[in-house]
Amino acid sequence: MTKNVLIIGGGSGIGKKLLEQYKKKYNVFATYRNSKPKLNGINLFKLDIGRLNEIKKFINWLLKKKTKIDYVLLIAANTGTNFKIVGSHDRNIFLKGLSAKQFEFYLRINCINPIILFEHLIKKQILTKEAKAIFFSSLAGSIELRGKMLHNQTGGNILYRVSKSALNSAIKNISYDLSKTKMIIVALHPGWVRTKSGGKSADLSIVYSAKKIYELIFKLNPKHNGKFLNYEGKEIKW
Ligand SMILES: NC(=O)c1ccc[n+]([C@@H]2O[C@H](COP(=O)([O-])OP(=O)(O)OC[C@H]3O[C@@H](n4cnc5c(N)ncnc54)[C@H](OP(=O)(O)O)[C@@H]3O)[C@@H](O)[C@H]2O)c1
Numbered sequence: 001m002t003k004n005v006l007i008i009g010g011g012s013g014i015g016k017k018l019l020e021q022y023k024k025k026y027n028v029f030a031t032y033r034n035s036k037p038k039l040n041g042i043n044l045f046k047l048d049i050g051r052l053n054e055i056k057k058f059i060n061w062l063l064k065k066k067t068k069i070d071y072v073l074l075i076a077a078n079t080g081t082n083f084k085i086v087g088s089h090d091r092n093i094f095l096k097g098l099s100a101k102q103f104e105f106y107l108r109i110n111c112i113n114p115i116i117l118f119e120h121l122i123k124k125q126i127l128t129k130e131a132k133a134i135f136f137s138s139l140a141g142s143i144e145l146r147g148k149m150l151h152n153q154t155g156g157n158i159l160y161r162v163s164k165s166a167l168n169s170a171i172k173n174i175s176y177d178l179s180k181t182k183m184i185i186v187a188l189h190p191g192w193v194r195t196k197s198g199g200k201s202a203d204l205s206i207v208y209s210a211k212k213i214y215e216l217i218f219k220l221n222p223k224h225n226g227k228f229l230n231y232e233g234k235e236i237k238w
Pocket of ligand 1: 009010011012013014015032033034035047048049050074075076077078079081109136137138139189190191192193194195196197198199202
Protein backbone atom coordinates (compact mmCIF):
# COMPACT_ATOMS: atom_id res chain seq x y z
CA MET A 1 0.00 0.00 0.00
CA THR A 2 1.24 3.51 -0.77
CA LYS A 3 2.71 5.16 2.31
CA ASN A 4 1.61 8.56 3.61
CA VAL A 5 4.16 11.27 4.27
CA LEU A 6 3.64 14.52 6.15
CA ILE A 7 6.08 17.38 5.52
CA ILE A 8 6.01 20.36 7.85
CA GLY A 9 7.67 23.19 5.93
CA GLY A 10 7.43 22.10 2.29
CA GLY A 11 7.22 25.58 0.75
CA SER A 12 10.90 26.25 0.14
CA GLY A 13 14.47 25.04 0.69
CA ILE A 14 15.15 21.38 1.48
CA GLY A 15 11.50 20.82 2.40
CA LYS A 16 10.31 21.76 -1.09
CA LYS A 17 12.79 19.41 -2.76
CA LEU A 18 11.79 16.53 -0.47
CA LEU A 19 8.16 17.22 -1.24
CA GLU A 20 8.87 16.90 -5.00
CA GLN A 21 10.75 13.67 -4.35
CA TYR A 22 8.13 12.03 -2.13
CA LYS A 23 5.33 13.00 -4.51
CA LYS A 24 6.64 10.46 -7.04
CA LYS A 25 5.90 7.40 -4.89
CA TYR A 26 3.98 8.47 -1.76
CA ASN A 27 0.76 10.21 -0.77
CA VAL A 28 1.97 13.58 0.41
CA PHE A 29 0.48 15.94 2.99
CA ALA A 30 2.43 19.14 3.46
CA THR A 31 2.39 22.53 5.10
CA TYR A 32 3.87 25.73 3.73
CA ARG A 33 4.03 29.24 5.13
CA ASN A 34 4.65 31.78 2.34
CA SER A 35 5.21 30.18 -1.05
CA LYS A 36 2.55 27.61 -1.96
CA PRO A 37 4.13 24.67 -3.83
CA LYS A 38 2.83 24.49 -7.40
CA LEU A 39 2.39 20.72 -7.59
CA ASN A 40 -0.78 18.78 -8.23
CA GLY A 41 -1.90 15.83 -6.15
CA ILE A 42 -0.60 17.09 -2.79
CA ASN A 43 -2.75 17.85 0.26
CA LEU A 44 -1.60 21.32 1.28
CA PHE A 45 -2.25 23.37 4.42
CA LYS A 46 -0.95 26.91 5.10
CA LEU A 47 0.65 26.85 8.54
CA ASP A 48 2.73 29.25 10.55
CA ILE A 49 4.20 26.87 13.10
CA GLY A 50 4.65 29.77 15.53
CA ARG A 51 0.88 29.96 16.03
CA LEU A 52 -0.75 27.37 18.29
CA ASN A 53 -4.24 28.19 16.99
CA GLU A 54 -3.10 27.32 13.45
CA ILE A 55 -1.58 24.06 14.69
CA LYS A 56 -4.94 23.17 16.24
CA LYS A 57 -6.75 23.89 12.95
CA PHE A 58 -4.14 21.87 11.07
CA ILE A 59 -4.65 18.85 13.34
CA ASN A 60 -8.43 19.03 12.77
CA TRP A 61 -7.82 19.24 9.01
CA LEU A 62 -5.64 16.12 9.20
CA LEU A 63 -8.25 14.28 11.30
CA LYS A 64 -10.86 14.96 8.61
CA LYS A 65 -8.56 13.30 6.04
CA LYS A 66 -8.90 10.02 8.02
CA THR A 67 -5.34 9.08 7.07
CA LYS A 68 -2.56 7.50 9.08
CA ILE A 69 0.85 9.08 8.51
CA ASP A 70 3.87 6.77 8.08
CA TYR A 71 6.63 9.37 7.96
CA VAL A 72 6.54 12.88 9.43
CA LEU A 73 9.31 15.32 8.51
CA LEU A 74 9.46 18.43 10.71
CA ILE A 75 11.60 20.76 8.62
CA ALA A 76 10.30 24.33 9.12
CA ALA A 77 12.63 26.41 11.25
CA ASN A 78 13.58 29.96 11.97
CA THR A 79 17.05 29.98 10.45
CA GLY A 80 17.52 33.71 11.01
CA THR A 81 17.36 34.72 7.36
CA ASN A 82 14.17 36.75 7.59
CA PHE A 83 15.29 39.88 9.45
CA LYS A 84 11.93 41.59 8.93
CA ILE A 85 10.47 38.97 11.25
CA VAL A 86 13.34 38.10 13.56
CA GLY A 87 14.97 41.53 13.88
CA SER A 88 18.61 42.60 13.80
CA HIS A 89 21.19 39.80 13.64
CA ASP A 90 23.17 41.53 16.45
CA ARG A 91 20.35 40.71 18.85
CA ASN A 92 21.21 37.01 18.36
CA ILE A 93 24.86 37.39 19.42
CA PHE A 94 26.10 37.15 23.00
CA LEU A 95 27.51 40.46 24.33
CA LYS A 96 25.88 42.44 21.51
CA GLY A 97 22.65 42.89 23.48
CA LEU A 98 20.60 39.72 23.24
CA SER A 99 16.89 40.16 22.74
CA ALA A 100 14.66 38.09 25.04
CA LYS A 101 11.83 38.43 22.51
CA GLN A 102 13.99 36.98 19.74
CA PHE A 103 15.26 34.25 22.03
CA GLU A 104 11.71 33.18 22.84
CA PHE A 105 10.80 33.34 19.13
CA TYR A 106 13.63 30.99 18.10
CA LEU A 107 12.74 28.51 20.84
CA ARG A 108 9.04 28.59 19.93
CA ILE A 109 9.53 28.03 16.18
CA ASN A 110 12.46 25.59 16.35
CA CYS A 111 11.60 23.53 19.42
CA ILE A 112 8.46 24.17 21.46
CA ASN A 113 5.78 24.21 18.75
CA PRO A 114 7.16 21.35 16.60
CA ILE A 115 7.19 19.17 19.73
CA ILE A 116 3.63 20.22 20.63
CA LEU A 117 2.50 19.47 17.07
CA PHE A 118 4.13 16.04 17.28
CA GLU A 119 2.42 15.32 20.61
CA HIS A 120 -0.95 16.12 18.99
CA LEU A 121 -0.16 13.76 16.11
CA ILE A 122 0.41 10.93 18.56
CA LYS A 123 -2.43 11.69 20.96
CA LYS A 124 -4.96 12.03 18.12
CA GLN A 125 -3.65 8.76 16.63
CA ILE A 126 -2.81 10.37 13.31
CA LEU A 127 0.46 8.41 13.06
CA THR A 128 0.79 4.72 12.28
CA LYS A 129 2.09 2.48 15.07
CA GLU A 130 5.45 2.19 13.27
CA ALA A 131 5.71 5.82 12.22
CA LYS A 132 9.07 7.52 11.67
CA ALA A 133 9.47 11.10 12.93
CA ILE A 134 12.37 13.07 11.50
CA PHE A 135 13.10 16.40 13.17
CA PHE A 136 15.46 18.65 11.21
CA SER A 137 18.17 19.74 13.60
CA SER A 138 21.68 21.05 12.93
CA LEU A 139 25.31 20.40 13.77
CA ALA A 140 25.13 23.91 15.20
CA GLY A 141 23.02 22.43 18.02
CA SER A 142 25.64 19.85 19.02
CA ILE A 143 27.07 20.79 22.42
CA GLU A 144 29.87 18.23 22.11
CA LEU A 145 31.08 19.66 18.78
CA ARG A 146 30.97 23.28 19.93
CA GLY A 147 34.21 24.99 18.99
CA LYS A 148 35.42 22.00 16.98
CA MET A 149 34.17 23.28 13.65
CA LEU A 150 35.83 26.00 11.58
CA HIS A 151 32.80 28.27 11.30
CA ASN A 152 31.87 27.74 14.90
CA GLN A 153 34.21 29.86 17.03
CA THR A 154 33.25 32.99 18.98
CA GLY A 155 30.11 34.98 18.22
CA GLY A 156 27.49 33.71 15.83
CA ASN A 157 23.80 33.09 16.27
CA ILE A 158 23.57 31.67 19.77
CA LEU A 159 19.75 31.74 19.69
CA TYR A 160 19.62 29.38 16.70
CA ARG A 161 22.20 27.05 18.28
CA VAL A 162 20.41 26.94 21.63
CA SER A 163 17.05 26.34 19.94
CA LYS A 164 18.47 23.33 18.06
CA SER A 165 20.17 22.00 21.23
CA ALA A 166 16.82 22.30 23.03
CA LEU A 167 15.15 20.44 20.16
CA ASN A 168 17.81 17.71 20.39
CA SER A 169 17.20 17.35 24.12
CA ALA A 170 13.45 17.03 23.54
CA ILE A 171 14.01 14.37 20.87
CA LYS A 172 16.30 12.32 23.12
CA ASN A 173 13.74 12.52 25.94
CA ILE A 174 10.82 11.59 23.70
CA SER A 175 12.74 8.63 22.28
CA TYR A 176 12.56 7.09 25.78
CA ASP A 177 8.88 7.91 26.10
CA LEU A 178 8.32 6.07 22.82
CA SER A 179 10.63 3.17 23.61
CA LYS A 180 7.76 0.78 24.35
CA THR A 181 6.20 1.56 20.96
CA LYS A 182 7.46 0.78 17.47
CA MET A 183 7.80 4.45 16.55
CA ILE A 184 11.16 5.95 15.64
CA ILE A 185 12.19 9.52 16.37
CA VAL A 186 15.48 11.03 15.21
CA ALA A 187 17.26 14.39 14.97
CA LEU A 188 18.68 14.92 11.49
CA HIS A 189 21.41 17.26 10.25
CA PRO A 190 20.79 17.73 6.51
CA GLY A 191 24.36 18.79 5.76
CA TRP A 192 25.51 22.30 4.94
CA VAL A 193 23.17 22.93 2.04
CA ARG A 194 22.91 25.73 -0.54
CA THR A 195 19.54 27.15 0.52
CA LYS A 196 18.40 30.58 1.71
CA SER A 197 19.84 29.77 5.13
CA GLY A 198 22.86 27.68 4.07
CA GLY A 199 24.07 30.32 1.60
CA LYS A 200 25.88 30.04 -1.75
CA SER A 201 29.17 28.63 -0.41
CA ALA A 202 27.62 25.64 1.33
CA ASP A 203 28.93 22.13 0.57
CA LEU A 204 25.86 20.39 -0.78
CA SER A 205 23.21 21.05 -3.40
CA ILE A 206 19.58 20.83 -2.31
CA VAL A 207 19.07 17.96 -4.76
CA TYR A 208 21.91 15.91 -3.25
CA SER A 209 20.93 16.52 0.38
CA ALA A 210 17.26 15.70 -0.33
CA LYS A 211 18.21 12.49 -2.18
CA LYS A 212 20.40 11.28 0.71
CA ILE A 213 17.74 12.16 3.29
CA TYR A 214 15.05 10.37 1.26
CA GLU A 215 17.21 7.21 1.13
CA LEU A 216 18.10 7.45 4.81
CA ILE A 217 14.49 7.79 5.99
CA PHE A 218 13.55 4.65 4.06
CA LYS A 219 16.32 2.74 5.88
CA LEU A 220 15.59 4.01 9.41
CA ASN A 221 14.81 1.15 11.80
CA PRO A 222 14.13 0.84 15.57
CA LYS A 223 17.89 0.83 16.29
CA HIS A 224 17.96 4.46 15.15
CA ASN A 225 15.37 5.61 17.71
CA GLY A 226 16.78 8.54 19.71
CA LYS A 227 19.83 9.11 17.49
CA PHE A 228 21.27 12.33 16.07
CA LEU A 229 22.21 11.51 12.46
CA ASN A 230 23.59 13.33 9.48
CA TYR A 231 22.21 13.01 5.92
CA GLU A 232 24.43 9.95 5.34
CA GLY A 233 23.15 8.19 8.45
CA LYS A 234 26.36 8.81 10.43
CA GLU A 235 25.82 9.38 14.12
CA ILE A 236 26.55 12.87 15.49
CA LYS A 237 27.51 13.52 19.12
CA TRP A 238 24.81 15.39 21.01
N1 LIG B 1 20.71 24.65 4.84
C1 LIG B 1 21.58 24.22 5.74
O1 LIG B 1 22.81 24.29 5.52
C2 LIG B 1 21.11 23.63 7.04
C3 LIG B 1 22.10 23.18 7.95
C4 LIG B 1 21.70 22.61 9.14
C5 LIG B 1 20.35 22.49 9.44
N2 LIG B 1 19.40 22.96 8.55
C6 LIG B 1 17.98 22.79 8.93
O2 LIG B 1 17.29 22.18 7.86
C7 LIG B 1 15.94 22.68 7.80
C8 LIG B 1 15.64 23.24 6.42
O3 LIG B 1 16.59 24.26 6.16
P1 LIG B 1 16.68 25.09 4.81
O4 LIG B 1 18.10 25.32 4.55
O5 LIG B 1 15.81 24.49 3.76
O6 LIG B 1 16.08 26.46 5.36
P2 LIG B 1 15.39 27.68 4.63
O7 LIG B 1 15.69 27.68 3.19
O8 LIG B 1 15.76 28.89 5.46
O9 LIG B 1 13.86 27.32 4.85
C9 LIG B 1 13.29 27.34 6.11
C10 LIG B 1 11.89 26.77 5.96
O10 LIG B 1 11.19 26.94 7.19
C11 LIG B 1 9.98 27.61 6.93
N3 LIG B 1 9.58 28.41 8.09
C12 LIG B 1 10.31 29.33 8.75
N4 LIG B 1 9.59 29.85 9.76
C13 LIG B 1 8.38 29.25 9.73
C14 LIG B 1 7.20 29.36 10.48
N5 LIG B 1 7.10 30.23 11.51
N6 LIG B 1 6.14 28.58 10.19
C15 LIG B 1 6.23 27.71 9.15
N7 LIG B 1 7.30 27.57 8.38
C16 LIG B 1 8.37 28.33 8.66
C17 LIG B 1 10.23 28.45 5.71
O11 LIG B 1 9.03 28.81 5.09
P3 LIG B 1 8.95 30.10 4.09
O12 LIG B 1 9.69 29.72 2.87
O13 LIG B 1 7.51 30.26 3.88
O14 LIG B 1 9.59 31.23 4.82
C18 LIG B 1 11.08 27.48 4.88
O15 LIG B 1 10.26 26.55 4.22
C19 LIG B 1 15.83 23.68 8.93
O16 LIG B 1 15.30 23.05 10.07
C20 LIG B 1 17.28 24.10 9.20
O17 LIG B 1 17.46 24.55 10.52
C21 LIG B 1 19.76 23.52 7.35
